[in-house]
Amino acid sequence: MCIKLLFDQNLSYRLVKRVEATYPNSVHIASIGLDKSSDIDVWNYAKTHGFVIVTKDSDFNDLSTLYDFPPQIIWLKLGNSSVDAAQAVLLKYREYITTTILESSIGIIEINA
Numbered sequence: 001m002c003i004k005l006l007f008d009q010n011l012s013y014r015l016v017k018r019v020e021a022t023y024p025n026s027v028h029i030a031s032i033g034l035d036k037s038s039d040i041d042v043w044n045y046a047k048t049h050g051f052v053i054v055t056k057d058s059d060f061n062d063l064s065t066l067y068d069f070p071p072q073i074i075w076l077k078l079g080n081s082s083v084d085a086a087q088a089v090l091l092k093y094r095e096y097i098t099t100t101i102l103e104s105s106i107g108i109i110e111i112n113a
Contacts, residue, residue, distance in 0.1 A: 003101050005074070006051035008042070008060070009035055011086060015054075018087045022094055027051075039063060046071035052101055054090070061108055069107030072100075077112045089113050 005026035007015055013028040020026065029035050034042050039059045046053050047070050053060050054074045064073055074097060078085055089111055090097070100109055 003098055004049075004051050005054050005090075006042070006046045006071075008053060008055035008057070010056045011054060011076070012083045014083050015086055015090070018083070019090050022091060043067070043071065064107045070104075072104075072106075073108045075108055075110045077110060081113075085113070 002024050005019070005023045007013070007026070007028040009029055011028070013030055016026055016028050016031070029037070029042055032045070034045060037045075040063065042053065043060065043063050045051070050070075052072045052074060054076065056076050056078060058075070060073045061075055074090075076086060076089060078089065093109075093111055097109060100106060
């Protein structure tokens with residue numbers, strides 16, 4: 001099973017192409033018209049369509065606390081970082097991310113780098 005990522009507005013749309021070999025069928029919210037949508041609308045889209053949300057802020061952590069999961073969240077705690085840094089983290093932690101998501105054991109994966 002492939003993990004499909006849904007990149008939040010605070011991450012570059014360029015990440016989609018950069019990680020597509022590892023995370024096929026991933027999308028950025030701007031490419032599906034959700035860039036001006038509320039977090040709950042993004043949450044519901046991810047839940048309905050089987051995406052894992054990738055974000056750099058705590059908003060989706062709060063939603064996970066309220067509504068549990070799915071969708072699962074990858075919270076990249078990278079501060080102001082480049083596209084290269086986000087790409088490197090997603091690829092470096094691929095095995096951990098995939099295993100954790102497929103086991104459905106937790107709702108939020110926090111990655112500090």
